[in-house]
Amino acid sequence: MIERAMFRPLFSILLPSRNRLELLKHALASIQIQDFSDFEVIVSDNASDPPYADDLEAFASLNVRIVRSDTPLSVTRNWNVAIEAARGDYAIMLGDDDALTPGLLSRLSASIRKFDKPDVIYQMAYHYAYPGVFESEQNGYFCSVNDTGLFDLADEPYELEISLARKLGRQALNFHHEVSFNAQHFVWKLDYVRKIGFAPFFQSPYPDYFACFATFLTAAKIVVVPSPEIIIGIAKQSFGFYFANSRQAEGTQQFLGEQIDDEGLAGGDQRTLEALRHPGSVHTRSWLVAALFVKRALGSQNAVSVDVRRYSRIQAFELAQRAGYLRTLGSEEFWADFKELSPRGQAYTKALLRTFRTLGRVHGFHKPSISHGLFTLLNIYHTPKIHTIDIGPHDNIMDPVRWLARDPANDIVVAPPDSEVVVLSRQLQALNSELSQIHAEHGAALAERDAILSQIHAEHGAALAERDAILSQIHAEHGAALAERDAIVNSSYWRAISPIRNFILRLRRI
Template sequence: MSRPSFSILLPSRNRLELLKHAIDSVLAQNEGNLEIIISDNASSEDYIGYIRTITSVPIRYIRGDAPISVTDNWNRALKAATGDYIVMLGDDDALTPGFIQKMSDIIEDHTHPDVVYCMAYHYAYPDVLPDQAAGYLCTVNNSSLFDESPAAYLLDMHKARQLAKQALRFRHLISFNAQHFIWRREFIERNRSGSAFFQSPYPDFFASFLTFLAAEKIVVTPTPEIIIGISKHSFGFFHANDKEEEGFREFFGESVPETALAAESDEILRALRHPGTGHYRNWLIAALYIKRYFADSIDLHIDLRRYRRIQIFELAQSSAYKKTLSRHFFRQNMKNFDTRDLRYAERLLWAFAMLDRVKTLPRPMVVYGVRELLNIHHPPKIYQHDIGNHENIMDAFHWLEKNR
């Protein structure tokens, strides 16, 4: 058999119903020489019984007897892949109609780039997001790269490097989700140098930083080509419903070698132990893994002061406005801040206490608007599509078949 053009990676654990939809979106592709790699992370559900029913596409099924970390499961799926290009498709995500054919054309037109970087749709299942219980399908334009040309184009490499370096300064100017990337396997092999391509508790953050720092040829596709799903079994559900700690226990339980990452820097070690949200801490950890990865070739700067300020912002907001954190806990931790950070924390605490007294403003929009002042994310342009009644991500897929 010839080598497949695409390997579709599907790491999964006890989410068989979601996995079926993801695979349905692959089986519905009308073109393409591809394979599916399922890395089953010690599920109790009958994956193999379902997989035996599929005969139209080659499937490689790998199962571990004991659970491993999300990152290790991603690497296990990647190791089994034989295709020329790699697509990391979460089991709650879906390909768009015609994805394989369109990616094949773009890859051929641009003479086999290292990476194709695409815009994405977001699909929320019903009863997942508290402020949008009906769910939705949206086009999410979340990077200035998607505004530079109406057609696929070759990204300037100097700009790519700058965007990666901005990510280490905690500026989210490109999307870090793995689903936005189609990697050439040769690029992955060149850049793991005996180590894993996916590293840190946030493997997609690490891989996106690595890609924009090391790839020699990135093609940007300014149209949505994949559907990123948010279900009750997604980390996005826990994040949106103020259950971050529960989500981290479910998805990101691996230990982090703090001392090794700090590399004898007290400032880094203090940053790693700074109170705040797990999300930004994992962003910092991914940045530290990248700094270590490129230690012999690129001098990378991680903005630890900005990291502390973002974490203090999150603590003050949670304490004085969202009321998910006690004021006593916040003030206890303020004792360990340096003088400038302490003044910043006091001002934030006062500001959020004042905002909390204004009862006429919609609270989710206040949180969103004030956080925008930190200039962390590129302001997204979001276009919602009326897809009618829907139950799962394949309803969005079929709507796109008729309307895209």
């Protein structure tokens, strides 16, 4: 009898993991309930203690192969170990805190046949947060997340125009997050991966960012699936937990561990080197590093560039906002970072700091909301459409998997969010109702007010006429000054500062 391992399966499901056996078992359980069998599972055991091999006997039917490292590797290296061991036609990167939805492999197989074996399938995802991950969501949550305009272009899977794919790839290198960069959104054809022109496939401390950028810049055929097909998990043991709770530096040290040669990566470009040494968010720096790795991997023939000026301004914005407005960065720490900037960077950051300090003196604002509003001015992230799904009590990621298996129609038929016109109409209707109620309750008082005003005008008509005469006299005597004022108001300078004056007026109305 020929062993199954000699066949080339359609899918290689990659499960890199280290010391997270319980999470790994949930991921394997989501594979176990699939109604499709043409796959292999590769568990890349990153020096777990104890090893996984003896604890996965319950999943023997899944054609699991364990590839074990004797010493701990970075996440990027472990991902490469997994994909290099793959024997299938397509690779699915499934983190050990993630899960497949019921029937996913059958649906993917149908799309592969329909579109004649595309290089890549890019699919929407659900997000599942374990209880206790988010302080504001202690019970956790399950939701579908539409975080790219690609999922709004059609209701069924479709082939993406290559010109748009290339544009999205270039935008990502220039710090515009118009598609989700997580690896779980992708299903890669392994022939494409092995002929892409560089190796390894995963590079930089953010391997999924690197692979995403490179994919949109090089793949010849990308199929977009505009429905949630995979569940991205966020557990306390995952990097996502540290990222969600603003502990990126700690998470980077624990999970990523890639050492970067700044000078080598900059390739002799002084502005790039200054950007790499710019203090600020660890996450944003890792994004820059991934972009620079892509630029180096693709070479000059692809004519890609990385906007290090925009990167530096984003980092300066975050530093100044944290120090001058949110007050989450101490003065001593800020000025220590400030000394690391170039003279041009110092001037820009100091100007931002003054602005945020001025804004911070205005009382009555909800600072997190204002901070988020200001951050949106940088135009970094595509505004996501999030639909929370009530699955009842839950403890782990298999609860939403079972919920979808029990009644998958419940999460697919989701009422679209109200349009802006509908929302405004409802608000206007509520205001009109409120005004009608006020008029009904205070009609007598309003009538009395009008009578008093009429009486005042009757009794003091002469005084009002005298006031108008005085104003006319002032205008006659000071016509030149008024004309000068009109000249200023109509000047280009006054028009130039109009946004600032309008902003101040809006602040006064809040």
